[in-house]
Amino acid sequence: MMPLALVGLPLVAAAVLWLMPSHRGLAFRRVASAGAGATFLMALAAVVRLKSPQPPSPHTFSWSHLNLEWVPSMGLSFHLALDGLASVLCLLAGTVFLASVLSACQPRTRNRRAQLTALLVSEAGAMCAVLAQDAVVCLLGWITAWVPMAAITAICGQDRQAFEASRRMALHLLVASFLILGSIAALAANHWYATGLWSFDVTRLFSGAPEPSGSIWIMTALFLGAASAVTLFPAHTWLPPVLSRAPGPVAAALSGAVVKVGFVFFLRIGLPLLPVAHQTAAWYLAILCLLGIAHAGMLAWTYRQDLRTLMAYSTIGLHGLALYGLLSLDLRGISGAVFLLLAGGLASSAIWLGITGLDERLPGWKPGQPGGLVRPLPKLAGLSMVATACLVGVPGFAGFVGQILVYTGAFDAYATFAQKSANVGAAAPLLLAHPKLFTLVAVISGLAIPAALLVSLHQIFLTPTTLRTGQQPADAGGQLLVGMLVPAVFCLVLGWMPNWLLSRMDPFSRRTVANIAAKYSRSATPEATHRPLAAWLRQEAQQRRPGSTQPARGRRTP
Amino acid sequence: MSRSFPLYWIAFLPLLSGFILLLSGPRMRRATAHLLALGALAASAALAAWALIDGLLPLVQKWNGLPEFLKSAARNHPRLVDDLGAWIQTGSFAVRVRFVADSLALCTTLLTLTIGLAIQTFARVLLHQKELWWKNLGAVNLTTGAVLTFVLADNMILGLAGWVLAGVCGSLAVGLDGPSAEASRAARTAWLVARLSDMMLLLALLVVLSYCRTLTYDELTRSVHLLSSPKNRWILGLKPVYIATALLGGAALCRAGQFPLHLWLAESSAGSGLSSVLASSIVAPTGVYLLLKHSVVIQRSPAALLAVASVAAVSALLLALAACAQNHLRRAITYLAACQLGIALVAAGTGNFTGSFFHMAVIVLSSTALIMTATAVERSLKGQQDLREMGSMLRTMPVTGGTFLLSALTLAGFIPLSGWRSTGDVLQRALTHIFPQSLARMHTLMRPTPAVTAAFSWALFFVCGFAAAVCAFGLLRLFFRVFTASPDQPSELKGKRLPAVLAATMVVVSVTAAACGILWEGTLTRWFDLDAFLTSSFKGQIHWIVRDGWRALGTGDLVHLKSTARLMVTLLHQAGLLLAAFLAAFFFFGRVRRVTAGRIISFRPYRWFYRLLYRELGAGVTLRFFSERILTGLSWIERSVTERLMADGLMTRLPVRIVQAAGWISARAQMWNRKAFIAAAVTTLALLAAMAGRPIQAVSVHTEGLAAVLHVGTGPAGRSAGPIQVRWDLDGDGRWDRSGATVFHEFPKAGPYEITVEVYDPRFKTRTRLTRRIRAESRRPGRDPARLRRPRPLDPSVRPPDESTPPGVVR
Secondary structure (H helix, E strand, O other): OHHHHHHHHHHHHHHHHHHOOOOOHHHHHHHHHHHHHHHHHHHHHHHHHOOOOOOOOOOOOOOEEEEEEEEHHHOEEEEEEEOHHHHHHHHHHHHHHHHHHHHHOOOOOOOHHHHHHHHHHHHHHHHHHHHEOEHHHHHHHHHHHHHHHHHHHHHHOOOOHHHHHHHHHHHHHHHHHHHHHHHHHHHHHHHHHHHOOOOOEHHHHHHHOOOOOOHHHHHHHHHHHHHHHOOOOOOOOOHHHHHHHOOHHHHHHHHHHHHHHOOHHHHHHHHHHOHHHHHHOHHHHHHHHHHHHHHHHHHHHHOOOOHHHHHHHHHHHHHHHHHHHHHOOOHHHHHHHHHHHHHHHHHHHHHHHHHHHHHHHOOOOEOOEOOOOOOOOHHHHHHHHHHHHHHHOOOOOHHHHHHHHHHHHHHHHHHHHHHHHHHHOOOHHHHOOOOHHHHHHHHHHOOHHHHHHHHHHHHHHOOOOOOOHHHOOOOOOHHHHHHHHHHHHHHHHHHHOOHHHHHHHHHHHHHHHHHHHHHHHHHOOHHHHOHHHHHHHHHHHHHHOOOOOOOOHHHOOO | OEEEOOOHHHHHHHHHHHHHHHHHHHHOOHHHHHHHHHHHHHHHHHHHHHHHHHHHHHHHHHHHHOOHHHHHHOOOOOEEEEEEEEEEEEOOEEEEEEEEEOHHHHHHHHHHHHHHHHHHHHHHHHOOOOOOHHHHHHHHHHHHHHHHHHHHEOEHHHHHHHHHHHHHHHHHHHHHOOOOHHHHHHHHHHHHHHHHHHHHHHHHHHHHHHHHOOOEHHHHHHHHHHHHOOOOOOHHHOOHHHHHHHHHHHHHHHHOOOOOOOHHHHHHHHOOHHHHHHHHHHHOOHHHHHHHHOHHHHOOOHHHHHHHHHHHHHHHHHHHHHHHOOOEHHHHHHHHHHHHHHHHHHHHHOOOHHHHHHHHHHHHHHHHHHHHHHHHHHHHOOOOOEHHHOOOHHHHOHHHHHHHHHHHHHHHOOOOOHHHHHHHHHHHHHHHOOHHHHHHHHHHOOOOOHHHHHHHHHHHHHHHHHHHHHHHHHHHHHHHHHHHOOOOOHHHOOOOOOOHHHHHHHHHHHHHHHHHHHHHHHHHHHHHOHHHHHOHHHHHHHOOOOOOHHHHHHHOOOHHHHHHHHHHHHHHHHHHHHHHHHHHHHHHHOOOOHHHHHHHHHHOHHHHHHHHHHOOOOOHHHHHHHHHHHHHHHHHHHHHHHHHHHHOOOOOOHHHHHHHHHHHHHHHHHHOHHHHHHHHHHHHHHHHHHHHOOOEEEEEEEEEOOEEEEEEEEOOOOOOOOOOEEEEEOOOOOOOOEEOOEEEEEOOOOEEEEEEEEEEEOOOOEEEEEEEEEEEOOOOOOOOHHHHHOOOOOOOOOOOOOOOOOOOOOO
16 A cells, blocks of 8 residues: 555645635645655655565566556556665655655745645656556656646746746657657557557566567657656756746756656666667667766856756756666666666755745845855755765765766676677667777766856855845744755765665666566567668668679669 | 774764764864864874784784795785775675775874874964864864775775765865955865866776776785786777776876866965865875875886876976965965975886885975964964065074974975985985886887987986975075065064964974984884885886885895985985075075065076966977077086096096085076076086986895895986996906896805996996995795796786896896
């Protein structure tokens, strides 16, 4: 029942909130805080309970199940399961949404009931997407997570351009949803073709049929959709305007949890079901990730005077690095990517709440103006700096562990990629003879974002202040303080004791790697998987060979 | 040979106290906070001392008693271990929180804690009026704890964590040290440079992990050969060890504040003295320690190390010149400390790890004392930091002046203080040990001719020597300018006496810095067995070429060898000191005639150099100046003086010449300032060239029982004139027994022997002889003479000398 509780608790709280009379301000806060708090405690309990070293069955890698049939004729089921990945992402979503809800409970929040309701509905959707084992339910959960965010940004945005930003977000994510749906449908059709049964359950899709013919195109559609969902370069353009104009708690939830939940499309669907296609295209995807990291770093440095935009680009860069680790298909890479997402989500939510606190206390503030805020706002400054230290990867914080795992995992894995994709027939390794350089480039590219973040935070908190004696703002307290404290404490605790979470994630990562390897060995024949592309490449190679008897392309017979 | 010991607390106590101070400092009383900060460091230091006395020294004594074959068979040197379990673990990849204290780590720990204690004592006086005093205290302890984590770490990831944390805490300390915009900018610069060095260390870690499959230093010793395996090639055919060494060297250069990334160190002087001393004496030296800690990796790539050493040498020279142009007292000292750190990096880059550590220790202690005295002077002048407004402070602050002078002389390398020993060792080993081999290994990049080899080694030697001399000048300039010269505005100078605690701290640190060289050779080396530890693998490979002159002192049979090998370095250093003393005398002279001194100062060739380097580099006037004046004068003086000195063989008249030259320069300089200064610089260069060009640079004898390996280090051979020829008379009968630069000989019986070596240099057609007395003793058990006869070379591409070598030809 734990998966159902994780999805249901925020939904119930949202429903109660929506049905309450509009003048009950204090009750809003209590109900929303109770709903988010209970969900957080449930997520924490889920992680603590997850102690079993091995999953019950080889292909499900999950412990706690809820499987309700939804549309039996189509094979749709409400299948939720709690495994290593889900527990970690649930903890992330629970913590981030708790912090956002607490921040939105403050008296000065505009349109508070709408914001709280949207946050709770979005939390339920995020939990559903994380826990779902059915691909369609996962997609529906994700849509439920982002739609309230877009709506509330349009309603409660900071200026008139918020509506434009929200519309752009909706457009991007709508297209992404269709692309993901199309690729899921193609995978289900492949399963039906092989077994005669319709199913969207990931575990059945995994064990039912080998990787379909032309899987590279399915992977492309899925990747394009998921890239928009997790704001990868070049489909990242909707995030900075939304985060710049959304209310602070919404930006915290969006940046800290909703966008990161999109990674389940890679972890649940893309990598396990299409391993050969991913390995074939890993080069191109890795280049995209590196471009994303470098581009985000460049823009982050450019916008270091605008902390909101800077935070948006740091999120984009972090996601590029996380996907880079995931694509390595290495145990360290996968564990590190998930850990990095967790650390980044916790840290960015705390920083966004810090920005919200500054907005409330000093309207129109900028880095360096007024500056020196560590004296009047020591708690807010301290927690913001703790979160920033986590985000930039200072040792002792969770971000350092995630970065180390991703870098060490990816450094060697791309050499293996080169061999595997060469076997399949892709041409990329011919162009890139030094795969380890990729990680070196990633490390170097990742230098700009921490530099920009630290420079910006330094200008805000540590430079000489221009505040006069009578202008001292009040320090963070109450809900805002608790909202920032919870993720900051997790950042610190997970930095010192990462094994507490890594040991729970390890079976999932190990099983994922093993299953992908098994699927790869079952499917990785050019004739079976990449007929159009491989055949075309082979034909081209034969034509270039001297003395070839193949006819030229223009005179080719059907 | 290891033993368990709670080393964790040594690093954890400062970290914990730092966190407590940062979090709850405002609610604590000042006395309590100071007690907590000092107490944590003192407890940590006591624990480290206990680890040394009760843990490590018995092991070292036991180790020293072992026969040689058991030592070589043992896996590790004596060490203390503390394993706290896994920190990061996924699959088979595990990073353990494991601390290890060997001789090197424990020495560095004690050194760091000594400086930390001095800083906290200093802070008690310095921070009594500051608002955010608890943050300064916390930042100092955090930085110390982070550095100790790096020092004691057993694997590269834990070391990286300590390294990154040290950079972050260091920049935090710099930023918190004063509310001014300068401190803020300094913190930002420090942070950016720290991230750059972090990135390089992370990349080096990835390279090592990828090929060696381990990050633990213990296991790295066994698998490090994979980094230089011919199978593993990277971009441009480079071996991974080249990449790893270059990255480690880059990280070390960044952290040690070398040009052009020295600004973080220089700008740290913006706040009070706390951040300066913390950055210069605790954070920046970790750059040198990084190379020492990874000596097992970097010694496999002498070519990349040579590149690091070259960059460090040039950087040291530029920093020394830049220091002479500074009018901010503490800023000038930080420049000079960075210059000396560059020289320590040169030592590490030339494989002289012991000398590098020793020089680092001298720098750390001396620069701490210097910055503390400088801060005391500024404090007594109510924050005045401009050198031009200072003077005549010796009357009112005699203890401070004396401490400053002692530390400056130590760092400058004045005989017989520690700096003389350490700098001399660095320069001597730099020239005689590594470079021909390093360049021979650069075959993958280039094929060096003997001329290139000579140019590299001599250029490096010149640059280092000149940097040391300019640094000496800069230090004495500061002393004379602050303490003896007459000020511009005498009425404003109101120096006052220091608190006793601060004065005592300064004196203790300064005397320790000056005297550690005296203790070093006898006691410290024997206790810690540092030399054997640091150069164990290195020694096994190159010891057959050159006997380690440092340890030869203890045996008593190589007294002449020592004096010969150090002659050049001693004279070189003396030359630099003479020049420094001469130039500094101008400032002393200015006390009487301010106007004259002002004119001289207004020219200031160092300022000209500074402007040249920073603003006008590449301009036509620069090229003309170099081509027409310096090079012409240099070549003329070099030719005439060198030929003359070469004819003298061992240059017995050189000290007289130096004194004469100094007197001539002094006389000329009083009349014609500009050209005299240029002449002084050119003459110094020429003298250095002359001294380095001797045909016999060092003779080393390595004996094991009756067997001996003899080597003579010679100057480079001219390409057209033919190779240098070497002959040996090994039994004193007047007949030549062997030929070649390196020979193996087995004496018939134990006893004293007189050996003579003759070197013929075809360039100058000079024959130089040198006679030394050595003692052959009966064979020690456990050593196989065959092992001595055929030592394993560093690299398969470098062949040891064999019988096929034509007699008398130096390869």
